[in-house]
Amino acid sequence: QVQLVESAGGLVQAGGSLRLSCAASGRTFSIYAMGWFRQAPGKEREFVAAISRWGGNTDYADSVKGRFTISRDNAKNTVYLQMNSLKPEDTAVYYCAARSVVTVSRVANDYAYWGQGTQVTVSS
Secondary structure (H helix, E strand, O other): OEEEEEOOOEEEEOOOOEEEEEEEEEOHHHOOOEEEEEEOOOOOOEEEEEEOOOOOOEEEOOOOOOOEEEEEEHHHOEEEEEEOOOOHHHOEEEEEEEOOOOOOOOOHHHOOEEOOOEEEEEEO
16 A cells, blocks of 8 residues: 655745645555645646656646646655746645656646645645
C-alpha cells in the first residue's frame, strides 16, 4: 500500500505564492508518475499538474501554466507544487496523486493513490 500526505495549505493574498509538498510512504517503489489535482466547492475535481517518474516530463493545465511548477525529489519520495501569482480562482482543496505507470496523465481515474487533500484559499 502507498500513503500520500500533503503539507498544510493556507490562506494567501492574490498575487502571492505557496508551495505544497506531498510525501509518499509505504510501497514507494511502485510509484511512478505523480500529479496534483484540485476541487473547488460545487465543482468537479480537475487536473493541475503531473510529473513523470524521473521528472523529465511535466504537464500543466492551461489555467496554471506559467504560474505553477511541479517537481519531485525521489530520494525523499516527495513531490512539490510551487504556486506563484495566485488568483482567487485557485482556491480549492488540492490533492496529490500517484500512479504505477511511468507516463503522466490528466485523468483522475488513472491514479491509484491519493492524499487526503489540503485547503488553499486565495483572497482578493
